[in-house]
Amino acid sequence: MKRREFVQLAGLGIGGMLMTVPLMGNPIPVEALLDVPLDAVQKKQLADVALNTAKSQGATYADIRIGRYLNQFISTRENKVQNIVNTESFGVGIRVIVNGTWGFASTNTVTPDGIKKATQQAVAIAKANSKFQKEPVKLAPVKSYGEVTWKTPIEKNSFEVPVSEKADLLLKTNAAAQQNGASFVSSNLFQVNEQKYFASSEGSYIDQDIHRIWPTFSVTAVDKGSGTFKIRQALSAPMGMGYEYMIPKAIDKLHGPADVMLYRNSYDMIEDATLAAKQAKEMLTAKSVEPGKYSVVLEPNHLGLTIHESVGHPLELDRVLGYEANYAGTSFATLDKWKTGKFNYGSKLVNIFADKVQPGSLGAVGYDDEGVQCKRWDLIKDGILVNYQAIRDQVHILGQNESHGCCYAQSWSDVQFQRMANISLAPGKDPYSINEMIKDVEKGIYIAGRGSYSIDQQRYNFQFGGTVFYEIKNGAIAGMLNDVAYQSNTQEFWNSCTKICDEKDYRLFGSFFDGKGQPSQVSAVSHGSSTSRFDGINVINTGRTI
Incomplete structure (x- = not known):
């Protein structure tokens, strides 16, 4: 599955870092987010196909990444759920050094034959590039780690939380803002899971499970008399955590000047939206x-x-x-x-x-x-x-x-x-x-x-x-x-x-x-x-x- 489809969302107010938000992959049913298509043994067998093929083709170095990238995005506005998107991107990327030159190829055919063909393509690209390479690639040494795993230390997998529960939280957030004077409010919840398997010709086989989450909203207050308006964005931070970030803990709240609420390792979205509406109204006359x-x-x-x-x-x-x-x-x-x-x-x-x-x-x-x-x-x-x-x-x-x-x-x-x-x-x-x-x-x-x-x-x-x-x-x-x-x-x-x-x-x-x-x-x-x-x-x- 190549990057054919993008969901573009505007107006997220993230400091100008992002013009559009790409959610890579193809749509899948929500229950498929918890599927396990390959176990560690199968991943290692597929990785060895790439490493052995690269070596036989003259590569002095090779690595392979078998990746499954999952996204869930929920968006709401006022009292309505606007969109729920679940996507999966699954495939293989292979990198080689031949004649001191990098070559790279990828495929969504995650089979021994598909991986072999992609590896051969990466080698061919490296050989073609080597005609123009002025200096050979110099790789710093790295330890061979053997078979290892690493996981984001989450307490609660956000994909296991029912969509209805997450949508309800967003709608309650919107309601809190409106009850405190917001004219318009939209809220969003991004969740990401990267399942990445890396193997190299240097002897490492690394399986990683990475989670990220980002709740955010935008509150608008309008002065109907003048037609002016002010916007207050969420004071949340996207985090490398599970759904536990969305469960407020008193120890994670800090009161800043003028009672601006600040958050550390958990986030009270409803409380922030309540304050946001009040601050947006205050901005109108500040x-x-x-x-x-x-x-x-x-x-x-x-x-x-x-x-x-x-x-x-x-x-x-x-x-x-x-x-x-x-x-x-x-x-x-x-x-x-x-x-x-x-x-x-x-x-x-x-x-x-x-x-x-x-x-x-x-x-x-x-x-x-x-x-x-x-x-x-x-x-x-x-x-x-x-x-x-x-x-x-x-x-x-x-x-x-x-x-x-x-x-x-x-x-x-x-x-x-x-x-x-x-x-x-x-x-x-x-x-x-x-x-x-x-x-x-x-x-x-x-x-x-x-x-x-x-x-x-x-x-x-x-x-x-x-x-x-x-x-x-x-x-x-x-x-x-x-x-x-x-x-x-x-x-x-x-x-x-x-x-x-x-x-x-x-x-x-x-x-x-x-x-x-x-x-x-x-x-x-x-x-x-x-x-x-x-x-x-x-x-x-x-x-x-x-």
Whole structure:
């Protein structure tokens, strides 16, 4: 099953990361989501067909991914269920090195004969490409893990929860918003299960079962007299969890300034929608921001998008090397800056790390899509750039001999390549709460939730909006604001970081659909942080015209 059918959904309000939402695969009955088409023994037998065929055809390396990708999407508006979609994509991707050159082919004929033919095609492609290859592929060594398994540590498989129960939760969410003044409301629930089997000629046979979930909504309040309206998006974060994320736990609720509800490892969708309706109504009469220099206090659901764009993308090695220049740009964080060992990316408080095993994160897996065991590593240490994100055929460029384990393909039919790991800002080391941070600010703005953004092709100059904004005056919240966006460049911004709350405030933001590559692929990634303060930031009024 190739990517023939896409379900496109607009207006999801996810910080501009996504123009459309692709749910890859063909429609299937809901009960088929729990089928088990192949067991581990059958997968190994099929994998060996590819590995043996590749070797007989002259390949010096080969790997195979047998993938079953499941999606369920439920959408509602006001008191109606608009759509329920269940999809499955099932097939095989095979990658080989012949004459020092990559070759790749895929098939949805998951049989010994189908896999043999696809492997032969991958070898033929590699041989054809080798005529133009200037330098042979150099793979960093990787351990042979034998037969291993890894599963997202979920408590409740979301696909086992009746659709009626999930739809009912969304409709109750809509009702709560309408009862509190919302004119319009839509809500959605995405659920993903990736069942991936990887095998390589180096002796690894890795079976993984990965789960992700994302509840979201959009609430609109309308002033019928003037015809103006305001929208408040959900403050949820997509997570690498099961349905337990949808069961609210009191310990996971944090009260931010002005009673903005913040969530950690579980999410109260009804409570958030109730508050969203009230805030959307308040936005209708909130004053417009006065442009100028402010201290901005950014909570994790907002700051995650800034981390994503100004740190995650510019520290992808393929972007640094110019491989993405034609599609998504390059990076200001070039190799010459890193080689000095002194490039000042941010203040000494700024410690940013990559982590592919972070519990609850969207990118958490045991092994990446080329069989490398995943880990955590530092990117920025005490404000200094110390590393990038790189995979097996890239790390030699950095003088390193171990992949960072951040290779990924969106499906079996796509070739795997370097993707962003979970990139997070480490929490402050000293006890420090949001309320204490607010008390320390004389003139500032508190921003929660993500909004529109713009950043240049080198990930340097940028502008970010948000979901809700509150003015801070003399250490206290002074009311809601409208039309807020802040501008800076990456170095100035991270060097203006003066305070970071401690680990008690640490939370994850995420994106289900981070785009990259040609042909374009999406991946899921999270960014963790605690609420942080940045001083002397230029704030503009987005509602005023010149």
